[in-house]
Amino acid sequence: DVKVTQSSRYLVKRTGEKVFLECVQDMDHENMFWYRQDPGLGLRLIYFSYDVKMKEKGDIPEGYSVSREKKERFSLILESASTNQTSMYLCASSLPQQALKAFFGQGTRLTVV
Amino acid sequence: DAKTTQPNSMESNEEEPVHLPCNHSTISGTDYIHWYRQLPSQGPEYVIHGLTSNVNNRMASLAIAEDRKSSTLILHRATLRDAAVYYCIPSQTGANNLFFGTGTRLTVIP
Numbered sequence: 001d002v003k004v005t006q007s008s009r010y011l012v013k014r015t016g017e018k019v020f021l022e023c024v025q026d027m028d029h030e031n032m033f034w035y036r037q038d039p040g041l042g043l044r045l046i047y048f049s050y051d052v053k054m055k056e057k058g059d060i061p062e063g064y065s066v067s068r069e070k071k072e073r074f075s076l077i078l079e080s081a082s083t084n085q086t087s088m089y090l091c092a093s094s095l096p097q098q099a100l101k102a103f104f105g106q107g108t109r110l111t112v113v
Numbered sequence: 114d115a116k117t118t119q120p121n122s123m124e125s126n127e128e129e130p131v132h133l134p135c136n137h138s139t140i141s142g143t144d145y146i147h148w149y150r151q152l153p154s155q156g157p158e159y160v161i162h163g164l165t166s167n168v169n170n171r172m173a174s175l176a177i178a179e180d181r182k183s184s185t186l187i188l189h190r191a192t193l194r195d196a197a198v199y200y201c202i203p204s205q206t207g208a209n210n211l212f213f214g215t216g217t218r219l220t221v222i223p
Contacts (some may be wrong), residue, residue: 004156042200043157043213058210090156100147100204100211104156 003027004105006091012111019078021108023091032074033092033102034058034066043090049074050096081112117201122218125191133186133217135201140181144205148175148186149213150197157200157213160186196221 007022025032033048035058045058047066055066063085067075074093078085088109092102118136125131137146147162161168161175163184168175174187188195200216 037213040215042215043211045210048210092156100145100202101159101162102157102211104158106154107156 004091004093004103006089006105006108008108009106010109010111012113013078013081015082015112017078017081017112019081019110019112021076021078021089021091021110023074023076023093023105024072025074025091025093025103026072027093027103028071029093029103030071030096031094031102032068033094034064034074034076035090035092036060037088037090037107046076078110081110083112086110086112117203117214119199119201119214119217121215122220124220124222125188126222127193128190131188131191131195131219133188133199133201133219134183135185136183137201137203138182140203141205142181144203146175146177146181146184147202147204147211148173149200149202149211150195151200151216152194152197160199191219191221193221193223195219 004025013019031050034046035043037043044060046064049055049068065077088107090107091105094102145162148160149157151157161173163175176185198216198218200213
């Protein structure tokens with residue numbers, strides 16, 4: 001089975017901290033995605049990457065950056081965490097010809113205090 | 114992207130069939146219809162997708178209206194493990210983004 005693993009299920013960080021969320025997939029997928037999920041707003045795409053060192057902005061990239069140095073790993077970086085970034089963060093991966101058949105990790109619930 | 118309308122919630126008895134409807138009246142001719150579900154405390158999980166014809170897989174069946182303005186996800190025998198939020202997502206071929214709405218929360222009653 002495809003496995004997408006996010007490094008933490010729960011994180012609590014302070015305002016202004018630099019936060020790293022890590023995601024690893026084991027199926028050699030080219031595409032990787034970061035979403036955030038908030039009640040009443042559904043999932044919103046932050047960034048995606050279709051190859052190593054490539055990245056594209058999603059719908060809400062402000063306050064975030066990403067890094068993809070290796071194919072299996074896609075990191076989301078909150079440069080200076082703020083309370084409005086408290087959310088559930090979901091990582092996903094897919095094959096390039098099946099971008100809409102994505103495999104998701106279990107999510108990281110981040111609380112910024 | 115096409116706008117979708119799904120009921121906020123539905124209930125089903127265990128081991129009975131469940132029909133989850135979705136209206137997507139603004140769908141374009143090349144949009145596929147994807148269904149995902151999200152179990153409690155989990156990330157979303159792909160269920161099924163189709164374009165025009167009805168589709169079956171081990172998880173569910175997808176019935177697509179002839180005019181493609183609506184579709185129905187069918188769980189043939191609901192189990193307690195099917196309790197989840199189900200999302201209907203029309204998406205363009207080649208799109209890189211899945212637009213999840215608020216979905217239908219399915220409760221399965223033992």
